[in-house]
Structure formats: C-alpha cells, structure tokens
Amino acid sequence: MCSLGHQKHAAISRYIKVSLLTVSLLFIINAANENSLLQKARHRFGVIPGKPPELTKNPLSAAKIELGKMLFFEGRLSANGSVSCNTCHDLAKAGVDNLETSIGMNGQKGNRNSPTVYNAIFNFAQFWDGRASDLQEQAKGPIQAAIEMNNKPDQAIQTLKSIPAYAGLFRAAFPNDAEPITFENLAKAIEAFEATLLTPESRFDQYLSGDEAILTEQEKRGLGLFITKDCATCHKGINLGGLSYHRFGVAKKPGDTILPPNDKGRLSVTHSASDEYVFRAPSLRNVELTAPYFHSGKVWDLKEAITVMTTVQLGVKMKDKEVEEIAAFLKTLTGKIPTIVPPKLP
Ligand code: HEC
Ligand code: HEC
Numbered sequence: 001m002c003s004l005g006h007q008k009h010a011a012i013s014r015y016i017k018v019s020l021l022t023v024s025l026l027f028i029i030n031a032a033n034e035n036s037l038l039q040k041a042r043h044r045f046g047v048i049p050g051k052p053p054e055l056t057k058n059p060l061s062a063a064k065i066e067l068g069k070m071l072f073f074e075g076r077l078s079a080n081g082s083v084s085c086n087t088c089h090d091l092a093k094a095g096v097d098n099l100e101t102s103i104g105m106n107g108q109k110g111n112r113n114s115p116t117v118y119n120a121i122f123n124f125a126q127f128w129d130g131r132a133s134d135l136q137e138q139a140k141g142p143i144q145a146a147i148e149m150n151n152k153p154d155q156a157i158q159t160l161k162s163i164p165a166y167a168g169l170f171r172a173a174f175p176n177d178a179e180p181i182t183f184e185n186l187a188k189a190i191e192a193f194e195a196t197l198l199t200p201e202s203r204f205d206q207y208l209s210g211d212e213a214i215l216t217e218q219e220k221r222g223l224g225l226f227i228t229k230d231c232a233t234c235h236k237g238i239n240l241g242g243l244s245y246h247r248f249g250v251a252k253k254p255g256d257t258i259l260p261p262n263d264k265g266r267l268s269v270t271h272s273a274s275d276e277y278v279f280r281a282p283s284l285r286n287v288e289l290t291a292p293y294f295h296s297g298k299v300w301d302l303k304e305a306i307t308v309m310t311t312v313q314l315g316v317k318m319k320d321k322e323v324e325e326i327a328a329f330l331k332t333l334t335g336k337i338p339t340i341v342p343p344k345l346p
Contacts, residue, residue, distance in 0.1 A: 037220060038212060040227050046238035047205045048119060048285070048335060052195040058136060058188045060195060063172035068193025070169065070343045071186060077156050078105055078149035085142065085190070089117040091340045094289035095197065100297035104148040111263055113297030118337070119285050121195045123242030128295040130245060130280045131269045139190040140183065153183040160186070165346030199286055199335030207332070215332060222329025225322055230314060239283035240333065247278050248294075251315030258298045258308065265295075288331045303327050 052060060071077065072091075075084045088102040089095045095116035097103075102114045112128055120126065125133055132138035142148040143156055160166045161181055170180035173189055204223075206214045215223070226232055235241040245266055248259055259277060266275035279295055292298065293305040303323050310318045318326075 044232045044236050047208050048198055048200045050200050058191055060192050064189050064192040065196055067169045067173040068189035071190050072193055073342050076159050077143055079151045083149050088114045094286045096290045100292055105150045108147040110147050112295050116290050117194055118197045118199050119239055122238040128279050129266045129269050135191040135194050136187045139187040157183055163346050199337055202333050202335035204332040218325055218328045219332050222325035225326050234281040235284050239285050241281040241283040244281055245278050246281055249312045252312050254312045260296055285333050288334050
C-alpha cells in the first residue's frame with residue numbers, strides 16, 4: 001500500500017518533470033521563432049526616425065524648412081496661380097490625392113498616379129521611373145510640367161520676387177547668398193521641408209523596436225509571408241520599397257489596363273530596351289491610405305493589389321487567407337501623419 005503510494009508519487013512527479021520540460025522547451029522554441037521573425041524583419045527593414053535625416057548637400061535650418069513649407073503650399077508657382085504641390089500631394093491625406101491619375105492646371109489629367117511625399121526622402125531616386133536623383137532635382141519638375149503647374153523657372157522666380165515678404169524669407173533661409181531668390185534655392189527649401197515629412201511610430205516600427213506583442217498573430221503571419229514569399233526582395237529598407245527597379249511583370253505581363261502599353265517606365269529615362277516596363281518598387285509605408293495603386297492608379301483595393309503582385313511578380317497563386325494576412329501586415333505600416341497647418345502665405 002505504502003510502496004504503491006510511493007510509486008504513484010514517483011510517477012506523478014516524473015510526469016510533472018516531463019511536462020515542465022516540454023512546456024519550457026516549447027516556450028524556448030516559440031521564443032526562438034518569434035526572435036527569428038523579428039530578426040529577419042530587422043535585417044530587411046528599418047524604422048522611420050523621429051527626426052529628419054541630415055542632408056549633406058543641403059543642411060537643414062528652421063528658416064529653410066519654413067520657407068519650403070510655404071513654397072509647397074504656394075499656388076502662385078503655377079502659371080495661373082491655381083495649383084500647388086499640395087494640390088496633388090495633400091499633406092492632410094497621407095501626401096496623395098487619392099485619384100487614379102493627378103489633375104493639374106486647367107483640369108488636365110496626367111498619366112501617372114501621384115506617389116506620397118511622406119518619407120520620400122528615404123527613396124534612392126524619385127518618380128515612378130526614378131528620373132530625378134533626389135528631392136531637390138524632383139521639385140523642379142512639376143513646376144515646369146505642362147499638365148502640372150505649366151510654369152517656367154524664370155517666371156516662377158519673377159513671381160516670388162514680386163511678393164515682398166519672400167525677400168526676407170529667402171534671405172533668412174540662405175543667409176550667405178548675395179542673391180537668395182533663385183530656382184536652385186527654391187528647390188533646396190522644398191527638399192528641406194520634405195525631409196521633415198515623416199510618419200514615425202507605426203505599429204510595425206514599434207515591433208521592429210522590440211515590442212513584439214504589438215502585432216497580432218495574423219499580422220505576424222502576414223509579415224512572415226511577406227518575407228518568405230519574396231515580397232521583401234523588392235520592398236525592402238525603411239520604406240519597404242523605393243530602393244530598386246524591377247519590371248512590372250517579372251513572371252507574367254499585367255493586362256493593358258493596369259500596365260498601359262504606352263507608358264514604358266524607365267525605358268524613357270535610360271533608352272535601354274531592357275528597361276521597358278521597368279519601374280521603381282514603390283514605398284509601402286501608409287499604403288492603407290494611399291489608394292489607388294500602381295503607376296496607373298487602376299487598382300483601388302489593397303488585397304487586389306497584393307493578388308496582382310503575387311501573379312505578375314512572383315508567378316504564384318496565394319490563398320485568400322494568405323492575402324488577407326499580408327494585407328493585415330501592410331496596414332501595420334500606417335504611421336503617425338503629422339498635423340501640418342497650411343501656412344499663411346504672404
Ligand atoms: C498636378 C499634380 C501634381 C503637382 C502639382 C505636383 N505633383 Fe508631385 N507628383 C505628381 C505625380 C503624378 C507624380 C509621379 C510622376 C511620375 O512618376 O512620373 C509626382 C511625383 C512626385 C514626387 C516623387 C515621389 C516618389 O516617391 O517618387 C515628389 C517628391 C513630388 N512629386 C513632390 C512634388 C512637389 C514638391 C511639388 C510642387 C513643386 C509637386 N510634387 C507638384 C503629381 C503632382
Ligand atoms: C520583383 C520585384 C517585386 C516583388 C517580388 C513584389 N513587388 Fe510589389 N511592386 C513592385 C513594383 C515594381 C511595383 C510598381 C508597379 C507599377 O505600378 O509600375 C510594385 C507595387 C506594389 C504595390 C502597389 C503600391 C502602390 O502604392 O501603388 C503593392 C501593394 C505591392 N507592390 C505589394 C507587394 C507584395 C505584397 C508582394 C509579395 C506578394 C510584392 N509586392 C512583390 C515590385 C515587386
């Protein structure tokens with residue numbers, strides 16, 4: 001009786017020991033898995049910093065940033081005074097216009113969707129085809145584009161010179177220049193302002209910073225798929241994109257609606273046949289808010305955009321559940337959109 005009780009006791013304690021071991025092993029394996037997902041993510045992506053990066057060729061100053069902000073909202077940079085940068089990159093709407101393709105002066109419609117200006121500083125080149133190497137070069141484009149602001153650099157500078165308050169604002173921003181109101185300086189001021197257009201503190205960034213519990217299991221599965229299915233080969237870095245060029249249609253050419261045949265992408269920049277239908281992988285930061293998608297702006301639904309990507313870039317079919325998981329993950333990229341009060345223009 002007594003020895004039976006003893007045996008029973010020993011069996012129970014063995015059972016408890018084995019269970020404890022199993023539980024702690026599972027815990028360790030789980031933790032390692034979690035860690036490796038976080039580590040894989042840290043290896044491929046980066047956190048949006050809370051303050052603007054240093055610009056080596058264009059040092060930031062409060063006066064320059066303030067001037068850039070005014071110019072960003074300045075309709076008088078367009079030929080008829082009606083269109084500003086903010087018209088198509090509405091800072092209150094995640095830096096986009098939420099239109100298929102943008103509408104410029106006199107209601108003219110362009111042929112490309114307006115990308116967001118938020119976090120654009122982290123892209124390695126600007127525009128869908130990368131034809132501007134940085135934001136300074138980029139800013140000169142729309143002022144002169146016929147269907148956007150339709151202006152001439154000299155004309156834009158004449159207009160600014162005719163508004164007395166700009167003399168002081170440019171002098172404060174460029175104190176060492178004898179003649180501060182130039183097209184070059186206008187572009188520098190806009191670049192400086194754009195460097196401050198950041199959307200930090202997304203849930204994904206909090207995860208990358210070590211708060212593993214902030215993502216749901218579904219979102220983590222989506223992140224895992226985003227890495228294992230190779231989305232992250234092209235959508236990498238701080239912006240999950242903006243750092244490389246790829247053919248739109250690596251595995252299968254998209255239809256003419258999504259990929260209009262006459263817009264040949266980087267071919268028009270490099271004139272190299274191998275760049276036909278090659279575009280810069282766009283940033284996926286705040287993608288939840290920046291519909292419609294693709295350079296043609298033809299797709300309004302995020303899950304549909306993901307399905308297009310799996311078909312045309314990867315040549316695979318994904319289960320609905322997986323597409324939903326990736327969509328859930330992409331929504332964790334929505335950061336804090338700063339409140340930017342439109343300045344009082346002189
Ligand atoms: C009429 C609408 C319109 C106006 C006005 C406009 N943009 Fe754009 N912007 C676009 C479109 C469309 C694109 C993409 C064009 C392309 O890729 O060929 C673009 C691209 C950009 C990009 C590149 C972003 C990226 O990820 O590649 C930046 C930055 C930008 N614009 C800033 C500005 C600034 C600064 C101004 C004012 C000086 C301005 N835009 C005026 C529509 C506009
Ligand atoms: C081979 C490179 C490559 C791979 C792999 C890839 N993408 Fe893309 N992605 C691109 C390019 C290039 C575009 C821009 C296409 C265009 O509009 O010209 C794009 C566009 C997108 C867009 C639209 C964003 C916008 O603002 O318009 C989304 C969303 C997207 N990709 C998600 C994904 C997902 C999710 C995966 C994995 C299932 C993936 N991508 C795989 C290169 C890639």
